[in-house]
Amino acid sequence: MALAKRIIPCLDVDNGRVVKGVNFVDIRDAGDPVEVAARYNREGADEITFLDITASSDDRETTVHMVEAIASEVFIPLTVGGGIRKVEDIRTMLNAGADKVAINTAAIHNPELVKEAAEYYGSQCIVVAIDAKKVSKEGEPDKWDIFTHGGRNDTGIDAVEWAKKMADYGAGELLVTSMDKDGTKSGFNIPLTKAIVDAVNIPVIASGGVGNLQHLADGVLKAGADAVLAASIFHFNEYTVGEAKEYMSDQGIEMRV
């Protein structure tokens, strides 16, 4: 009897539709966010993450309504990310029914935002999203930097150091995405995830690269993640969330089944 590991299906939403791109190009339509979220809830998802990838901020209203609609039907924790830049954005999303917000680029430009938000709303609702990419060369010790703009811009910030700093600033959880692995379906970046899991004492969500159920299990068994996030394997019905939970549970992982 212990705290269960979590499976978090992720909805990447562009202009009100769930999409999934391979390395952020070749975007495929995967349906209406409210319907997709309701399906994951029925299948036993432990949480849902909703990432607004709409490029312009004009459609913020659409996102808010969508979050409201999901929160009226889906009674599991809901994290909303994408375009969270200031404390007011956090308030808007929490009032719309989000339980947590994921802060990404804004934390890099203004780390104080994380501190301020955690103090005001509590760490439990502040997730810091870390998009990391390997910068060390073959033969060198592993090193990952934080990247922005879908993995194009290197900030020069070390990912593990950044994770520690964000935990110190009051982040309640870290969502760690490997930009090398995202969309490849070749599994999580285990060394990156493990390095961050070992460096902080807050929950870490592994993200980026899931192509099969063993990948999800490896995120917990090999990297020590507290939760595993995946998008496309669930969107296109390759696997249900229920199948994933059963698979992980069969490997001895504590799950809510």
Next chain:
Amino acid sequence: MIAVIDYSMGNLHSVHKALQHVTNDNVIITSNPEEIIKADHIVFPGQGAARDCMSELNKRELVDVVKEVSTTKPFLGVCMGMQVLMEHSVEGGGIDCIGIYKGTVQHFTDHIGATDANGNRLKIPQMGWNQIKHTQDHPIWKGIKDNARFYFVHSYFVEPEDKSIIVGETDFGIHYASAIAKDNVFAIQSHPEKSADDGLQLLKNFINWDGAS
């Protein structure tokens, strides 16, 4: 009518939406003492720091109202709304709470190590789905299996002096009281409004409860 007490601490909208989902009855969010006293069922949620909660309750002159309705109507405390029913919390150097029950609110770090007996790391806050063992029967557990998982997010837990009020227990490095009940009060550390079908069942049971345990 069901009143969700608003003292600007925590995500009232989630509780409100979940209650609306399980009842056709009127669910209001209010900090108005008259409305609270008029309601048939009271939900007392909460999130954040105990000190802020107490200062908001005092500022809105809600402490006496909470005390009163907690003895007269079916009353559901959720998360921080459970903790502040105790006499005292160690949070932030120590803060006196409402004191409906004798006992204290303790921090996990003072009671558990870095891992549990099986070597699982214990990260604080506890965040995620853990089991609630029904240590006593209660109408609020109706239709909910023993050891069902609920969603938790917290760093502090209650330690009531009178162990007979404990109706649910959870294991996080230690076995702590995750649900307490006495007379017309039921209070739970997890978030039923975010605990999927079992959470909704709990809220439904509460709405159908007349307060007699």
